[in-house]
Amino acid sequence: MPRKTRRQRRQSSSSRSGTGRRSPTRLLGRLLVLGVLAAAGYGAWLDVQVRGQFEGRRWSVPARLYARPVELYPGMRFDSAALEQELRDAGYQRSGNADRTATYTRVGERFRVHTRRFQFWDGEQPARQVGLEFLGGQVSRLHVTGEEQALLRLDPALIGRIYPNHNEDRVLLRLDEVPVALVAALLSVEDRDFEHHYGISPRAIARAMLANLRAGAVVQGGSTLTQQLAKGYFLSGDRTWWRKLNDAAIALILEAHYDKAEILEAYLNEVYLGQDGKRSIHGFGLAAQYY
Numbered sequence: 001m002p003r004k005t006r007r008q009r010r011q012s013s014s015s016r017s018g019t020g021r022r023s024p025t026r027l028l029g030r031l032l033v034l035g036v037l038a039a040a041g042y043g044a045w046l047d048v049q050v051r052g053q054f055e056g057r058r059w060s061v062p063a064r065l066y067a068r069p070v071e072l073y074p075g076m077r078f079d080s081a082a083l084e085q086e087l088r089d090a091g092y093q094r095s096g097n098a099d100r101t102a103t104y105t106r107v108g109e110r111f112r113v114h115t116r117r118f119q120f121w122d123g124e125q126p127a128r129q130v131g132l133e134f135l136g137g138q139v140s141r142l143h144v145t146g147e148e149q150a151l152l153r154l155d156p157a158l159i160g161r162i163y164p165n166h167n168e169d170r171v172l173l174r175l176d177e178v179p180v181a182l183v184a185a186l187l188s189v190e191d192r193d194f195e196h197h198y199g200i201s202p203r204a205i206a207r208a209m210l211a212n213l214r215a216g217a218v219v220q221g222g223s224t225l226t227q228q229l230a231k232g233y234f235l236s237g238d239r240t241w242w243r244k245l246n247d248a249a250i251a252l253i254l255e256a257h258y259d260k261a262e263i264l265e266a267y268l269n270e271v272y273l274g275q276d277g278k279r280s281i282h283g284f285g286l287a288a289q290y291y
Contacts, residue, residue: 050253065160072152080134090157101127109134118155171285175265191225199251226251229267
């Protein structure tokens with residue numbers, strides 16, 4: 001068997017050495033490809049989960065159980081004390097001029113009541129101001145903006161709720177029902193760049209980091225309103241990097257599939273605003289009634 005020359009031995013050694021040097025690079029490339037595929041797969045799975053839960057949960061409200069509605073007509077045996085008790089049971093508050101829904105004013109035997117909008121079995125009754133007068137323990141007159149009424153129906157008292165999950169309660173609002181000043185104040189405090197970012201805001205993150213460094217403690221967060229919604233809807237309150245990465249990813253998904261008005265409306269109905277015993281108060285609609 002012919003012996004290898006010195007030059008051949010050097011070339012063989014160099015070839016083996018080159019193969020050894022290329023192996024870690026190849027391994028790193030494979031790991032990178034696997035990481036990209038895993039991230040893409042997780043992102044696709046998260047996208048399906050987020051859309052499914054968001055569509056199903058943003059209109060999740062407890063079933064409400066109501067007492068019988070109060071139906072009044074002229075000549076009916078029903079006195080003013082009974083009416084005031086019914087109004088209190090239904091959560092109405094006495095005020096000076098009954099200019100807001102769910103309020104009433106009383107002068108002797110005369111009442112002015114600002115009713116709530118209510119969906120009765122035979123159709124929706126809008127919120128309106130009604131006048132009632134009593135005489136001798138009977139209903140003597142019913143009128144709405146001066147027009148006499150033969151029959152008046154008041155929205156009934158809420159006597160119970162059946163919660164779909166976690167004892168969370170809310171009264172859903174449409175965005176156009178929320179005062180513009182409230183929306184402006186909310187965005188000013190929580191997310192000044194809401195109209196311009198795509199779920200995460202590098203500017204807010206940088207601003208929060210600078211404030212925290214100056215204070216030497218965590219005094220400000222960099223989460224956008226969309227990230228806060230993501231955390232409230234899908235995630236726990238744990239302060240971990242994994243949760244932060246997830247709420248950023250979910251925020252990007254929400255912004256990709258829903259417009260700003262839908263996200264803001266969902267936030268207004270979802271945000272946690274207090275506790276009433278075991279019942280969690282969620283959203284500005286219920287908070288406005290509760291507080």
